[in-house]
Amino acid sequence: MNSSTVRGSHRLDMVNGRHQRRSASFLTAFGGGTLGVVKAMAVLAIAVSLGLVGTGGTYAFLNSSATATPGSTISAGTAALTVGNQSLNWTALAPGKSVTGTFTITNTGDVPLILSAAIAATATGSSTTNPFTISVTNSACPSSGVPTGTLNSTLAAGASTSACLVVTLPANAPSNAQSTNVAITATISGVQP
Numbered sequence: 001m002n003s004s005t006v007r008g009s010h011r012l013d014m015v016n017g018r019h020q021r022r023s024a025s026f027l028t029a030f031g032g033g034t035l036g037v038v039k040a041m042a043v044l045a046i047a048v049s050l051g052l053v054g055t056g057g058t059y060a061f062l063n064s065s066a067t068a069t070p071g072s073t074i075s076a077g078t079a080a081l082t083v084g085n086q087s088l089n090w091t092a093l094a095p096g097k098s099v100t101g102t103f104t105i106t107n108t109g110d111v112p113l114i115l116s117a118a119i120a121a122t123a124t125g126s127s128t129t130n131p132f133t134i135s136v137t138n139s140a141c142p143s144s145g146v147p148t149g150t151l152n153s154t155l156a157a158g159a160s161t162s163a164c165l166v167v168t169l170p171a172n173a174p175s176n177a178q179s180t181n182v183a184i185t186a187t188i189s190g191v192q193p
Helices: 033-054
Strands: 003-007 010-015 018-023 081-083 097-107 113-125 133-137 160-169 180-191
Touching: 081 180, 113 133, 113 160, 133 180, 160 180
Parallel strands: none
Antiparallel strands: 003 010, 010 018, 081 097, 097 160, 113 180, 133 160
16 A cells, blocks of 8 residues: 655655655656656647747847938939030031031039040931941040040049040942031930049
8 A cells, every 4th residue: 555645844654554754846746757847848839828928929039220410411422524516517527537616615514534435327318328427535636647546545533525526437438428428416424423
């Protein structure tokens, strides 16, 4: 016959007619054995869950946030060009000859710009095909000779530069190029580097 008596923090068990003294433990309250372990784990899980619910379920470290208010105003820059309007009237251009005209480009914005030129030419007269070669170079036209190259320089903010418009009638121009008039438009563009 087995019997148990709990006295203080110790338990006395009578097993096969002998008293055995055992310390009372956490598992003793749940009946001991495997079933007691399961009961103890269930109670522990419920206690942890209630503890988390009671604290709002927060697992994060402490943190804080604030809104930054800039101390200065930030604004976008401007890109703007002006071109000195050149109305150049060249007449009686012979095959193999060139004419040039200098014009000024000013960067009126506040950012540097890489310059480029796009040429449009409309022919009228005896031929509707443009027989001329047209280009814009990086510098003012020389007093003699024909400049070569293309417009591709960088122009600083607030700065000005000269460029040269070059129009050439090739030496091998066809005979129907005679009396052909060409209206030329040079569009100068600036792109921020």
